[in-house]
Amino acid sequence: MDRHRRSPWTDSSLSLLARGYAWLPDLRRHHPGPVARARLMGRPAVALHGPEAVRFFYDERHVVRDGALPEPVKSTLFGHGAVHSLDGAVHRLRKAMFLSLLADPDRVRSLVRAVETVWDASVPVWAEQPRVVLLDEAARVLTEGVCRWAGVPLSDGDAEPFARDLVAMVDGFATPGPRHWRGRSARRRGEARLARLVNGVREGAVEVPTDCAVAVIARHRDADGELLAPRVAAVELLNVLRPTVAVCWFTAFVGHALHRWPENRDRLAGDDGPYAAAFAQEVRRFYPFAPFVGGRAAADLTFGDEPVGKGTLVLLDLYGQNHDPALWDDPYAFRPDRFLSRPGDLDLLVPQGGGDPATGHRCPGEAVVVGLLETLARRLARLEYTVPDQDLTISLGRMIARPSSGFVLEPVRPSGPLHAS
Numbered sequence: 001m002d003r004h005r006r007s008p009w010t011d012s013s014l015s016l017l018a019r020g021y022a023w024l025p026d027l028r029r030h031h032p033g034p035v036a037r038a039r040l041m042g043r044p045a046v047a048l049h050g051p052e053a054v055r056f057f058y059d060e061r062h063v064v065r066d067g068a069l070p071e072p073v074k075s076t077l078f079g080h081g082a083v084h085s086l087d088g089a090v091h092r093l094r095k096a097m098f099l100s101l102l103a104d105p106d107r108v109r110s111l112v113r114a115v116e117t118v119w120d121a122s123v124p125v126w127a128e129q130p131r132v133v134l135l136d137e138a139a140r141v142l143t144e145g146v147c148r149w150a151g152v153p154l155s156d157g158d159a160e161p162f163a164r165d166l167v168a169m170v171d172g173f174a175t176p177g178p179r180h181w182r183g184r185s186a187r188r189r190g191e192a193r194l195a196r197l198v199n200g201v202r203e204g205a206v207e208v209p210t211d212c213a214v215a216v217i218a219r220h221r222d223a224d225g226e227l228l229a230p231r232v233a234a235v236e237l238l239n240v241l242r243p244t245v246a247v248c249w250f251t252a253f254v255g256h257a258l259h260r261w262p263e264n265r266d267r268l269a270g271d272d273g274p275y276a277a278a279f280a281q282e283v284r285r286f287y288p289f290a291p292f293v294g295g296r297a298a299a300d301l302t303f304g305d306e307p308v309g310k311g312t313l314v315l316l317d318l319y320g321q322n323h324d325p326a327l328w329d330d331p332y333a334f335r336p337d338r339f340l341s342r343p344g345d346l347d348l349l350v351p352q353g354g355g356d357p358a359t360g361h362r363c364p365g366e367a368v369v370v371g372l373l374e375t376l377a378r379r380l381a382r383l384e385y386t387v388p389d390q391d392l393t394i395s396l397g398r399m400i401a402r403p404s405s406g407f408v409l410e411p412v413r414p415s416g417p418l419h420a421s
């Protein structure tokens with residue numbers, strides 16, 4: 001038997017955990033060419049990047065998701081039975097449910113407005129506090145906003161612990177330590193709570209608006225014509241709530257960007273709509289978030305004349321592609337202007353995956369993320385605050401990366417017409 005198959009410690013898994021976002025770009029530097037090879041979790045793996053690789057990767061004749069996700073990722077980040085691990089017609093039907101909630105501009109605007117309302121109500125409260133950790137406060141604001149929008153009831157004092165759990169599910173997926181175990185317990189709690197809610201809605205014991213996310217997911221029928229098992233419905237509801245709350249990482253990065261490059265503040269604080277959109281795109285491109293996505297080769301394949309055997313783990317390097325000097329002018333410079341002139345190429349900017357969201361696994365939440373970042377960046381640019389001494393290091397070895405301090409502000413005072421957007 002192949003020695004590497006038996007022990008995950010003889011392959012690159014530990015190196016990935018230690019090097020984080022730098023692992024895949026480094027691997028590609030050491031293996032120039034269309035395909036970089038490694039072993040991950042005891043399995044042969046290939047890494048691809050670039051728009052052509054995106055088109056290859058998101059073609060289901062090449063790459064499928066069934067059996068590709070490691071258990072620790074399912075038990076923290078995505079949940080068992082989630083849309084992320086489905087293929088073919090079953091995937092498309094489940095995905096259509098997400099798109100019915102997230103592709104309609106009116107629904108996206110109402111989610112953004114729900115978050116704005118909570119943010120605006122929080123500003124005077126922050127003004128009373130000596131210091132505010134932006135990442136934590138953004139998580140609470142986003143949790144309250146998305147729960148209101150989705151029809152998830154929150155009792156008094158519930159938003160903060162629920163926000164902590166939603167953050168823990170994301171923060172714990174790629175680390176073997178205590179963060180991972182916090183992520184697992186947070187998921188168990190979250191799934192149990194939302195499965196009870198789904199049961200309550202189905203039995204008529206809990207009333208929610210007919211077209212809110214809870215109602216849509218509770219009455220969704222899979223390809224077999226059956227309602228989702230309550231636990232799977234809870235998993236999918238979490239797949240709306242959790243990534244919306246994960247925008248708190250990007251919000252902390254917005255704080256970081258306004259601090260490092262303060263010239264952005266005036267343009268954002270004014271009513272420059274196209275600039276806010278370009279700024280949001282540059283935050284998504286520049287800062288580290290999802291490192292890569294992975295699937296399994298569906299057959300014996302060839303990419304760029306290189307063989308890729310059936311069953312091989314195929315990784316698409318999202319972070320590396322967003323920083324590739326062959327694709328981006330001066331990729332390590334933070335320059336929102338690049339998105340003012342550039343026509344959008346869906347397979348070039350891939351912080352949330354590539355391809356067509358309706359037929360493939362591309363994230364259905366991109367419009368939500370861009371909408372939230374536009375509005376939160378404008379609001380942050382209009383706040384007056386000082387940034388005390390703190391550790392603003394963003395370690396690429398930590399997944400998910402974050403400004404180490406979470407970005408501390410003090411004191412926060414409303415300035416100007418804060419409530420007009």
Ligand code: HEM
Pocket residue numbers: 083084085095098102239240241243244246247250289290293294351352353354360361362363364365366368369
């Ligand atoms: C915080 C910012 C976000 C990032 C960095 C992000 C990133 C991603 C990535 C990398 C994927 C996987 C693509 C693939 O497998 O090829 C994905 C899938 C997904 N995302 Fe997001 N996302 C974000 C926000 C959102 C939001 C706001 C929602 C919903 C409200 C959402 C819902 C989903 C769902 C349901 C999938 C699974 C799609 C599928 O498998 O077909 N995401 N996201």
